[in-house]
Amino acid sequence: MKLHELRDNDGATKKAKRVGRGPGSGKGKTAGRGIKGQKSRSGVAINGYEGGQMPLYQRLPKRGFNKPNRKKFAVVNLGLIQKFIDAKKLDASAAITEDALVESGLVRRKLDGVRILAKGEFNAKVTLDVTGASKSAVDAVEKAGGTLTVASAPAAE
Numbered sequence: 001m002k003l004h005e006l007r008d009n010d011g012a013t014k015k016a017k018r019v020g021r022g023p024g025s026g027k028g029k030t031a032g033r034g035i036k037g038q039k040s041r042s043g044v045a046i047n048g049y050e051g052g053q054m055p056l057y058q059r060l061p062k063r064g065f066n067k068p069n070r071k072k073f074a075v076v077n078l079g080l081i082q083k084f085i086d087a088k089k090l091d092a093s094a095a096i097t098e099d100a101l102v103e104s105g106l107v108r109r110k111l112d113g114v115r116i117l118a119k120g121e122f123n124a125k126v127t128l129d130v131t132g133a134s135k136s137a138v139d140a141v142e143k144a145g146g147t148l149t150v151a152s153a154p155a156a157e
Contacts, residue, residue, distance in 0.1 A: 071112040073132055078140055079120015080106060081128075095127040116141075116148065 019031035033040040048055050081101075084090040089104045098114045101107040107114055113131025118140045125145040133150050141148040 073113050073115040074107045074111050075115050077117050077119040078122040078137055082122045082124055085124045092124050092126045095129055097129045
């Protein structure tokens with residue numbers, strides 16, 4: 001097989017219908033858009049418009065609230081920490097801090113802190129020092145013989 005012999009499988013690609021190319025094409029003159037009106041012209045966006053009736057999305061009540069100053073934590077599962085310890089990317093003998101997690105590449109950036117969740121198997125005896133953790137994560141670390149310290153959130157910068 002040579003480069004010039006490469007081609008798609010039959011039926012894998014379909015030619016686009018070329019509109020507005022004469023009456024013989026079946027899509028000539030108005031190109032399937034009908035005659036006049038807003039929809040026959042270019043640059044039209046009328047999705048959700050209901051002919052002057054109040055649109056459905058405006059008739060429904062608004063619900064919920066997004067807290068503007070909420071904290072965003074980098075979330076890490078215990079199973080991933082175990083995987084990094086097994087791969088020798090994290091040193092289990094030293095205390096594992098948020099900075100150590102960032103250095104190892106497990107967390108891209110700290111955001112407002114790192115929060116540990118209990119998903120996955122965990123059996124390393126380590127000292128973890130992070131901003132937040134779920135109750136089950138704390139239990140899992142203590143069951144493995146380690147300690148998980150939850151520090152108070154860092155001051156806003």
